[in-house]
Amino acid sequence: MMKASPRRVPELETPCAVLDEARMQRNIERLQRRLRGLGVAFRPHLKTAKSVEIARRMMASTAGPATVSTLREAEQFAGAGVRDILYAVGIAPAKLDRVLALRRAGIDLSIILDSREQAQAVAAKSREANDRIPTLIEIDADGHRAGVRPGDPLLVAIGTELQRGGAELRGVMTHAGGSYDHPGSAALTAAAEQERRAVVTAADALGEAGLPCTVVSVGSTPTAHFARDLTGVTEVRAGVFVFFDLVMAGLGVCTLDDIALSVLATVIGHQRDKGWIVTDAGWTALSRDRGTASQRLDQGYGLACDRHGKPYEDLIVAQTSQEHGILALRPGSQAALPDLPVGTLVRILPNHACATAAQHDRYHVLDASGEVSAEWPRFGGW
Amino acid sequence: MMKASPRRVPELETPCAVLDEARMQRNIERLQRRLRGLGVAFRPHLKTAKSVEIARRMMASTAGPATVSTLREAEQFAGAGVRDILYAVGIAPAKLDRVLALRRAGIDLSIILDSREQAQAVAAKSREANDRIPTLIEIDADGHRAGVRPGDPLLVAIGTELQRGGAELRGVMTHAGGSYDHPGSAALTAAAEQERRAVVTAADALGEAGLPCTVVSVGSTPTAHFARDLTGVTEVRAGVFVFFDLVMAGLGVCTLDDIALSVLATVIGHQRDKGWIVTDAGWTALSRDRGTASQRLDQGYGLACDRHGKPYEDLIVAQTSQEHGILALRPGSQAALPDLPVGTLVRILPNHACATAAQHDRYHVLDASGEVSAEWPRFGGW
Numbered sequence: 001m002m003k004a005s006p007r008r009v010p011e012l013e014t015p016c017a018v019l020d021e022a023r024m025q026r027n028i029e030r031l032q033r034r035l036r037g038l039g040v041a042f043r044p045h046l047k048t049a050k051s052v053e054i055a056r057r058m059m060a061s062t063a064g065p066a067t068v069s070t071l072r073e074a075e076q077f078a079g080a081g082v083r084d085i086l087y088a089v090g091i092a093p094a095k096l097d098r099v100l101a102l103r104r105a106g107i108d109l110s111i112i113l114d115s116r117e118q119a120q121a122v123a124a125k126s127r128e129a130n131d132r133i134p135t136l137i138e139i140d141a142d143g144h145r146a147g148v149r150p151g152d153p154l155l156v157a158i159g160t161e162l163q164r165g166g167a168e169l170r171g172v173m174t175h176a177g178g179s180y181d182h183p184g185s186a187a188l189t190a191a192a193e194q195e196r197r198a199v200v201t202a203a204d205a206l207g208e209a210g211l212p213c214t215v216v217s218v219g220s221t222p223t224a225h226f227a228r229d230l231t232g233v234t235e236v237r238a239g240v241f242v243f244f245d246l247v248m249a250g251l252g253v254c255t256l257d258d259i260a261l262s263v264l265a266t267v268i269g270h271q272r273d274k275g276w277i278v279t280d281a282g283w284t285a286l287s288r289d290r291g292t293a294s295q296r297l298d299q300g301y302g303l304a305c306d307r308h309g310k311p312y313e314d315l316i317v318a319q320t321s322q323e324h325g326i327l328a329l330r331p332g333s334q335a336a337l338p339d340l341p342v343g344t345l346v347r348i349l350p351n352h353a354c355a356t357a358a359q360h361d362r363y364h365v366l367d368a369s370g371e372v373s374a375e376w377p378r379f380g381g382w
Numbered sequence: 383m384m385k386a387s388p389r390r391v392p393e394l395e396t397p398c399a400v401l402d403e404a405r406m407q408r409n410i411e412r413l414q415r416r417l418r419g420l421g422v423a424f425r426p427h428l429k430t431a432k433s434v435e436i437a438r439r440m441m442a443s444t445a446g447p448a449t450v451s452t453l454r455e456a457e458q459f460a461g462a463g464v465r466d467i468l469y470a471v472g473i474a475p476a477k478l479d480r481v482l483a484l485r486r487a488g489i490d491l492s493i494i495l496d497s498r499e500q501a502q503a504v505a506a507k508s509r510e511a512n513d514r515i516p517t518l519i520e521i522d523a524d525g526h527r528a529g530v531r532p533g534d535p536l537l538v539a540i541g542t543e544l545q546r547g548g549a550e551l552r553g554v555m556t557h558a559g560g561s562y563d564h565p566g567s568a569a570l571t572a573a574a575e576q577e578r579r580a581v582v583t584a585a586d587a588l589g590e591a592g593l594p595c596t597v598v599s600v601g602s603t604p605t606a607h608f609a610r611d612l613t614g615v616t617e618v619r620a621g622v623f624v625f626f627d628l629v630m631a632g633l634g635v636c637t638l639d640d641i642a643l644s645v646l647a648t649v650i651g652h653q654r655d656k657g658w659i660v661t662d663a664g665w666t667a668l669s670r671d672r673g674t675a676s677q678r679l680d681q682g683y684g685l686a687c688d689r690h691g692k693p694y695e696d697l698i699v700a701q702t703s704q705e706h707g708i709l710a711l712r713p714g715s716q717a718a719l720p721d722l723p724v725g726t727l728v729r730i731l732p733n734h735a736c737a738t739a740a741q742h743d744r745y746h747v748l749d750a751s752g753e754v755s756a757e758w759p760r761f762g763g764w
Contacts (some may be wrong), residue, residue, distance in 0.1 A: 013764060014474065047704060069705045089705045090650040092396065092662055093725050114651050117724040145706060146651050146660050177703065268472040269496050269528050278528050280474055284740055284762070288670035321559065322429060322736055323451045323471045324527060342499040343475050354704055358666055358741075361763055380666070381743055382395060 007372045009307055010345060014266040015285035017360040018347065019376075020309065022368050023260035024242055028058055031224060031241050038230045043067050043086060043217065045239030048354045051363060052080040053376040058242055067219070067237045070382045071098045078107045085109045086217070088173065088237065090138060090146055093121035100129050110134035110170055110215075114148050119158045123165025132168040136215060137206075141198035142178030142191070150201035159211040171215030172202045175237070179222040183251045183295070192227035195220070200232035225253050243353035246303060250295035256303070256311055261357060262347040264307070264364075265325060267340045275337050276318075277327040281348055283320040287355035299351055301325065307345035308370060312338050317348055389754045391689055392727060396648040397667035399742040400729065401758075402691065404750050405642035406624055410440055413606060413623050420612045425449050425468060425599065427621030430736045433745060434462040435758040440624055449601070449619045452764045453480045460489045467491050468599070470555065470619065472520060472528055475503035482511050492516035492552055492597075496530050501540045505547025514550040518597060519588075523580035524560030524573070532583035541593040553597030554584045557619070561604040565633045565677070574609035577602070582614035607635050625735035628685060632677035638685070638693055643739060644729040645684070646746070647707060649722045657719050658700075659709040663730055665702040669737035681733055683707065689727035690752060694720050699730055 009018070035042045044058040047069035055077060059066055064084035068074050074085050075098075083106065087099070091111045102109045113119060113135060126133045137158055140147030148155045163169040179191035195218045206213040218230070219237025230236070243261035244254040265281030283301070292299040300316035304327050314333035319326040325348070329335055340346065350356035357363075360378055367373040391400070417424045426440040429451035437459060441448055446466035450456050456467050457480075465488065469481070473493045484491045495501060495517060508515045519540050522529030530537045545551040561573035577600045588595040600612070601619025612618070625643035626636040647663035665683070674681040682698035686709050696715035701708040707730070711717055722728065732738035739745075742760060749755040 010476075014476075015764060089662065090660065092648040092650050094392075094396075094648065115724055118651075121725075140653075143656075145701075145703065145708070146653070266474040266476065268474050269500075271522075271528070274525075278472065280471065283671075283737060285764075288672070288737060289665075290670070290672070319527075321527065322740075326527070342497055343503075355665060355670060358704075382397060382667075 009264065009366070009370065009372060012264055012364055012372065014264050014345070015281040016264050017357060017363050018262055018264050019363040019365050020260045021365050021373070023258060024054070025057065027241055027244055027258055027260060031238060034225065035236050038227065040230050040233055041065065041235040043235045043237045044242070045069070045088070045219070045237050046073055046077060048239040048357060049242055049378070050357070050380065051376050051378045052077070054242065055080070055082070065235070067239070071095060072379070072382050074102055074107070074109055076379055078102055078105065083107055086136070087111050088175070090114055091118055091122065093118065096122065096125045096133070099133060100125065100131060103131055103133070108134070110136060112136045112138045112173055113158070114138040114146055116154070116158055116161055119161035119167070120165065123162055123167045127166040132166060134168045134170040135162050136171050136173040136217065137202070139172050139174040139198050139202045141174040141176050141195045144178040145175070147174060150198045150205065155202055155205055156209040156211065159206050159209065163211055169206070169212055171213045171217065172199050172206070173215070173217035174199050176218065176220045176223045179220050180247065180251065185226060185252060188222045188226035188251065188253070189228055192223035193229070195223050196227065196230055196233055203232065221248060222251055222253050240353050243357065245353040246299045246349055246351045247291040247295070250292055250297055256349065259349050261353045262305065262309065262349050263302070263356060265346050265348055267342055267344040267346065269342065275328050277337070277340050279325045279327060279346060280323060281325045282323040284322055285359055286317065286320060286325060286348060286350065287352065287359050288320070289352040289355035291351040302348040302350055305347040305349060307347060309347055311349070391646065391748070391752065391754060394646055394746055394754065396646050396727070397663040398646050399739065399745050400644055400646050401745040401747050402642045403747050403755070405640060406436070407439065409623055409626055409640055409642060413620060416607065417618050420609060422612050422615055423447065423617040425617045425619045426624070427451070427470070427601070427619050428455055428459060430621040430739060431624055431760070432739070432762065433758050433760045434459070436624065437462070437464070447617070449621070453477060454761070454763050456484055456489070456491055458761055460484055460487065465489055468518070469493050470557070472496055473500055473504065475500065478504065478507045478515070481515060482507065482513060485513055485515070490516070492518060494518045494520045494555055495540070496520040496528055498536070498540055498543055501543035501549070502547065505544055505549045509548040514548060516550040516552040517544050518553050518555040518599065519584070521554050521556040521580050521584045523556040523558050523577045526560040527557070529556060532580045532587065537584055537587055538591040538593065541588050541591065545593055551588070551594055553595045553599065554581050554588070555597070555599035556581050558600065558602045558605045561602050562629065562633065567608060567634060570604045570608035570633065570635070571610055574605035575611070577605050578609065578612055578615055585614065603630060604633055604635050622735050625739065627735040628681045628731055628733045629673040629677070632674055632679055638731065641731050643735045644687065644691065644731050645738060646689070647728050647730055649724055649726040649728065651724065657710050659722050661707045661709060661728060662705060663707045664705040666704055667741055668699065668702060668707060668730060668732065669734065669741050670702070671734040671737035673733040684730040684732055687729040687731060689729060691729055693731070
């Protein structure tokens, strides 16, 4: 791994991604402790960080288990020693050759799907390769995206197609993406129970049909933090918790003090009559994600903090262009606009850490004293 | 440059960026011809493409002139032989050492600013390095972002600070970013005239104060295509025209047939009762840009085409998550949802080509017959 010699924050080139290691470690330990208490395994999702250094801090062991969102992640993490990987996006048949190549290299790579067409393709490929590709059926817990509804007879049809056709029906999985729309402890606890019930119902249906179902997998950062009972669930997946972000703070899953990722930026100008402070962090550095737009507190394109990470009252990124971010007070705010001369360093907390991290090829890691202790590479692509 | 052996589109790994070279070439020639007719030089903005292969097709010569939005671009393009570069984002004083390093390497790199604080820093650095850093004062033509208003006495104060302080006052520049909000030929022609008048007024004010102003630079893709008279302007900058996109089509600057960049995706599932077709192109491939949300025709996160690039009627990317895109008919559409089985390849036209291109590290280039003729690398970062 690259390791830069320790440097001070003012020596970093802006814009860049900075990572508060102590906060990240606290976030990881919080969720690990919680899931141990619930008696389920943890299969962290590595898509947020896409960093070997961070993955090793998230996983139970250097070999996994882990969840990924692309085959590039599977290949990169396999190269770093991860052996137990779930590729948690519905499989495209054309991607099965890359899946098989990883499996031939000794990786226990499993896949997901939600249609008979995919099941037929996976079964055919399994027979052709003489390798029963381990497959989970994706369950639709809340109507937000993909998956088979737990009571749909299609579920057993897919399971039968897989298991009798030559693949390995390993189980069921779901992602309660709908939980992102429901703030507050009660709503998130209910979303977690809805998520649990969906997969347990599906697992029961497979069992009643005489089909195997070893893995019963749920996961989203909000539900992982609010589930009270995970009876029947074997593992939990979550990703964005490692950094947290303003969307998660708006949902009540974390506080601003838990957000470990921010973008360091430099003030490059002002439009004083408009109350604008212009920085060099535009959407290439922050992403175009507006995840807080639908929340009670709209954070624009991010919340501005001083260079030590302390938020300025109501100072948000009101507009972005490619390499400009305009800081302004939230509409209606009574706060005073801080005096930030040209050259001042600020840090921007992200709406959505997955999207902001995806705009960067490295993390500048800050230690407890606020010094830059390391530079960790991040990869992207597919 | 990397050059892949020609491959067929179905052999590409999805999601990926594909580039129709003939459309791109047509877009470039159209604007070059137009600006020749108006008697101004062209300084293409390389921030959209960030590719040496594409830059060479945009510039008048391999040496430039060119515009960039980051010092990383300046360094990369300088390495490829570009000698005349304008870094068109307000300078942060801490970046002046990188500017000077490029200048010492023989690059005619010029910078922009809009405050006395920056002018003092640039003048001081020029004296220290014994190199009069060529500097343009940024003019605010339409209140959309940065710059000094043309009639503001600050303009002459900044010019004096630069020129007497030891830097080179090279001229004035503006970017009519406000033109993105005004569709139609008449509005864009008016925006172009407003942009012209702003810089010419500023240049006159500098001249009256006895200050030099060799360069009078304007630029935005909409105004570059609708300016009728550029008297007093010496050069035009534009970037997104090289690919065009749905925002530009919505403004009336191009047609759908001019859009050269798209994202190739694979259908991975369906939610038939909702009319959803799920693909593997989420926001990591498309970006989170919603530039058409404020236009008459909201294109969601992009417009879906068949794999040859022919648009499906009213089929847009209605939702995205990290690695999923949900295709659905535009609300209120009477069109029939096309039957796209799992494995079908589609192409998504981008809302904002700069943002979509920024999500990729290469372009798969399609020739006139639709075959993949090359793979051109793209860089990012700062």
